[in-house]
Amino acid sequence: MRKFMVMSGFLGSGKTTTMMALTDYLNHNGCSAAMISNDLGRKGLADHCYSRAAGVVSEEISGECICFITEDLVERLRRLYNDKGCELIMSDIPGFGVGALEHVYYKLRDLYPDECELAPFTVITEGASLSKLMEDSGSPAAVEGGESALPDEMRYLLRSQLLEGDLIVLNKADLYTEEEKAKYLELIRSICPDTPVLTVSAVTGEGIPELADYLRSHVTEYPELDFGVTEEQFEAAFGKLSMYNCQYYTRVCCDDFSADDYLTDLAAEIQDKLREGGYDTPHLKLFGQREDGAYSKVDLLGVNREIIITHAMGGRCIDLPVVLNTTSAADPIDLTNIIDASILDVSGRYGLSVTVFYKESFGLNDEGRL
Numbered sequence: 001m002r003k004f005m006v007m008s009g010f011l012g013s014g015k016t017t018t019m020m021a022l023t024d025y026l027n028h029n030g031c032s033a034a035m036i037s038n039d040l041g042r043k044g045l046a047d048h049c050y051s052r053a054a055g056v057v058s059e060e061i062s063g064e065c066i067c068f069i070t071e072d073l074v075e076r077l078r079r080l081y082n083d084k085g086c087e088l089i090m091s092d093i094p095g096f097g098v099g100a101l102e103h104v105y106y107k108l109r110d111l112y113p114d115e116c117e118l119a120p121f122t123v124i125t126e127g128a129s130l131s132k133l134m135e136d137s138g139s140p141a142a143v144e145g146g147e148s149a150l151p152d153e154m155r156y157l158l159r160s161q162l163l164e165g166d167l168i169v170l171n172k173a174d175l176y177t178e179e180e181k182a183k184y185l186e187l188i189r190s191i192c193p194d195t196p197v198l199t200v201s202a203v204t205g206e207g208i209p210e211l212a213d214y215l216r217s218h219v220t221e222y223p224e225l226d227f228g229v230t231e232e233q234f235e236a237a238f239g240k241l242s243m244y245n246c247q248y249y250t251r252v253c254c255d256d257f258s259a260d261d262y263l264t265d266l267a268a269e270i271q272d273k274l275r276e277g278g279y280d281t282p283h284l285k286l287f288g289q290r291e292d293g294a295y296s297k298v299d300l301l302g303v304n305r306e307i308i309i310t311h312a313m314g315g316r317c318i319d320l321p322v323v324l325n326t327t328s329a330a331d332p333i334d335l336t337n338i339i340d341a342s343i344l345d346v347s348g349r350y351g352l353s354v355t356v357f358y359k360e361s362f363g364l365n366d367e368g369r370l
């Protein structure tokens with residue numbers, strides 16, 4: 001079998017976590033699998049660092065959505081199939097992305113028909129996104145641990161992403177009551193009445209074997225595309241979002257420190273400042289790894305939600321390389337100022353020096369980016 005699949009879904013819905021769980025499960029159950037983390041931004045993004053640190057077979061395609069670099073994607077797939085003996089390869093796309101069905105699946109079918117089979121185009125969703133779709137205009141969505149402050153324009157993306165799927169996966173099942181789960185499934189059915197839906201928890205592993213079997217045994221049906229959303233509405237949604245990525249190295253002047261506490265405090269500082277500025281973040285990721293491989297991963301999925309320590313390092317360290325990535329609903333210059341100031345403030349509190357290796361930030365609609 002030489003199979004490829006794309007996993008789409010909104011920022012923070014659990015694409016990376018689900019691909020990690022699937023890759024790991026498949027590799028332990030008779031199918032050689034690999035995942036590709038794809039995002040805008042320079043090489044060495046948090047998702048790839050995290051999946052590699054966790055020991056999952058993973059690669060990275062950064063700088064451009066796989067939608068627009070078909071030849072590079074095909075080259076990468078060939079290497080994984082031919083040199084590494086992979087049978088099922090999965091890649092995500094940036095979490096605000098729509099259109100990969102057309103740009104990846106249709107192009108692979110038309111230009112590279114004998115390259116590989118295409119598994120169902122899989123869309124991950126979860127309670128926070130579905131609550132955003134459910135809320136009445138003007139009344140914020142209640143999600144686990146807080147209300148969404150995301151702009152209403154995000155609904156164009158959330159709805160279109162669902163419509164693009166051959167398969168919809170309701171993730172984070174461990175967080176819902178039976179009543180909530182039923183409400184989310186009903187909403188999905190009302191938007192996509194004919195699309196199969198599986199429920200999983202990428203964190204507990206519930207439903208992962210069933211999802212893996214489904215992907216192995218089914219192929220895409222090339223769903224018809226009619227989002228019912230105008231170009232202007234997509235532009236309005238993208239216009240609300242900005243990206244900030246940086247990598248820096250931090251070192252304590254004396255004593256040692258907890259990477260888990262440091263990254264959590266940094267996430268809290270950014271959260272407070274974003275909230276004060278009237279902004280929200282669907283996903284802020286912080287990753288730090290000690291020289292011996294021990295790592296800390298902290299996530300924030302909204303200004304009104306609890307900070308998540310996704311993986312605790314546990315011990316202490318004297319220095320730490322840090323990767324910080326976010327796509328936030330904020331002005332790009334304000335976002336940069338907020339994060340830069342937070343890094344300096346919190347590092348100062350811990351007595352840490354900061355050496356920035358690289359930093360980039362831009363609005364998704366900014367013109368002139370090469």
Ligand SMILES: Nc1nc2c(ncn2[C@@H]2O[C@H](COP(=O)(O)OP(=O)(O)OP(=O)(O)O)[C@@H](O)[C@H]2O)c(=O)[nH]1
Pocket residue numbers: 009010011012013014015016017018047094095096171172173174175200201202203204283299301308310
């Ligand atoms: N409780 C719970 N948390 C989950 C589950 N799946 C993912 N998460 C958490 O949700 C957060 C975001 O998950 P990611 O996998 O990074 O989300 P993503 O879709 O890759 O996000 P982007 O890369 O920003 O588009 C992390 O803190 C995960 O640990 C789940 O099944 N249950």
Ligand SMILES: [Mg+2]
Pocket residue numbers: 015016017047092
């Ligand atoms: Mg991800």
